[in-house]
Structure formats: structure tokens, C-alpha cells
Amino acid sequence: MAFLDEDMGLMLRYRDGDADAFAALYSRHKGPLYRYLLRHVRNAGAASDLFQEVWSRLIAARARYEPRAKFATFLFQIAHNCAMDFFRSHANSQRSLHGNDADAQLSAAEAPEDERPDRIAEFAEQRSALLAAVDALPREQREAFLLHEESGLTIEDIARVTDVPVETAKSRLRYAVRKLKNSLATGAAAERLPLRARAI
């Protein structure tokens, strides 16, 4: 709670013109925010753009800041909105690229860029089994997991950030945890198999 109050205090100080307060806030939250974006949108260039956009919006909104919720909830709500804008614009650009080609359009609609197996495999190529399993989660479940792990948000906070009922947020996180545990258990079991058995 002390940390929470401190963050809100720093933001209030920044609102009133103290740039050093912003530097302290930035230092605390830049890593979690960057990793949330990177692992959520799964594209390093887009993550960097979105990272800037989030802080830019926060800076632009500082004069209107009122400490109604945890600072992390405030920050990640902006990040969620930026990520959603990215996913929407990405889907639109895919549709306009494919134009009238019905097959391609159908294919794009079925598998958005960030959900395509080849793109996931490409991004996950040099990742650990756990990060690859996180990459492979459905978008909403992946986001719930990352929000909890990176910023320590509770289910209520996650519901608020993603603008869904608490039960929905809870369900997303429950599925994410179960799938990740199953993926890791399957991977560990495969590792334990003798080489000859794996070759068969």
C-alpha cells in the first residue's frame, strides 16, 4: 500500500510540475510496461511505438490526473487502449491489403497477423518453453496473465483495465494459468522421455 500511495504521490507531484517525480515513476514502471506490450503484441517495433504512445498520452493527460485508482491501473488502462488500437488498425490494414481476394480475405479474417501460426512460431523461435506458451495463448488470456505477472494487478484491476466484468477477467486468467501449466507439464514429460521413445 505504501508503494501504491507513493506512485500516486509521484504522479500528483509530476502533475504540479516536478519532472524528477516523473523520472522516478518512469523508472519503476518502464520495464513491466515494455514487457507487457512486447509480449502482448509480439512485435518489437510495434511495442516500442506503443510504449512511447502510452507515456505520451500519460504526459498529455497529467493536468487532469486525479488519484481515483492505483497508478498501475491508470497506466495499464492507457496501455490496454493503445494495444487495442494497434490490433484494430492491424486488422483493418490486413483487410485493405487483401482487397477483393475472397480467399485471402477469409484467411486474414480467420487468422489475424498476430495470431498466425507462422508468425507465432517466428516470434517464439528463440524463446523458452514458458514464453512460447504465453505467446500461444489467446489474446485476452495472454493479456490477463501479463497484467498480473508484470504489474501485479488483481483480478478486479484486470477487469477494470480491460473493461470487462470481474468474472470474465477471472475466467480468462484461470484458463491462462491452466493452459500454461499444462503446456509446461507436457513439455517436461516430453523431456523425460528416452530418446528412442521420442524418435518413435
Place this chain on the structure above:
Amino acid sequence: MDAGDELNEYLHGDSALSRQYRGESAPEPPHALDRAVLRAARGTAVKSPRLAPLAFAASVLLSLAMVAAVILSPASTKRNGDAPHVTRVRLYSEPGDTRRPSEWLAEIAALRRSGRLREAAVEMQRFHSIYPHYIVPSDE
């Protein structure tokens, strides 16, 4: 294990899954991003919030003046036949333009490098109109 118990155990804190996740690499944003964000924050922090509406009005007026200067300049009123060479022009401001900021800035930098400073300036104006809050690093 029951699904509810599994989630409660995970939310309780020190689960094996969380420990494993925390043991993964933890990439940080590039230093160039740090510098750009902190510079932008310092740039705005020294100004009084009460002056923000005035600054906004000034920037709108400046933008309008620059657009008017580009549209009304002699070069832009030439007929197509007067053009000494053909230049590929993209309608960057059309609604379907979904270039990412980093790609767009790279194109603007390329325009500058090739000496097309006027086009670069116009592009930068368009960029700011689409991404009004984007922090452009000073070397761009």
C-alpha cells in the same frame, strides 16, 4: 486440483508458474526510448498546466499557417506539365494509412537524407496531425 483452487493458489503469490516467469529474461526498453520519454516529460513539466490551452491554440494556428503556406506557395500551384520530374506521392493523410510511427519517421528521415526537405517537412506535419502526442526523438 479444482480450477478455483488452482487459480487461488496462483493468485496467492509464490506459485511455481510465477517463479518460472520471473526467472525468464526481462527485456527493458531501449535507452533511446528512455531519453525521448524523459525529455518529453521534462519539456512539459516546466510549463504551467494553466498555459496548456494557450499552447494548444498557438500550435493549431502555427499548423494552419504552415499548411496554408504549402498550399498557396507558387510551387504547389504549378500545373502538372510544369513539373521537371515525376515524383511518387502517397496520400499519407487518407484514413486508410496505418503506417506505424517508426516506419513513417524512417521515411521522413530518408526524404531528408535525399535532400527533399520540403516534402519531409510536410510529412512531419502530417505525422504530427495523426500522432499528436508521439515523442519524436530530437535527431529525427
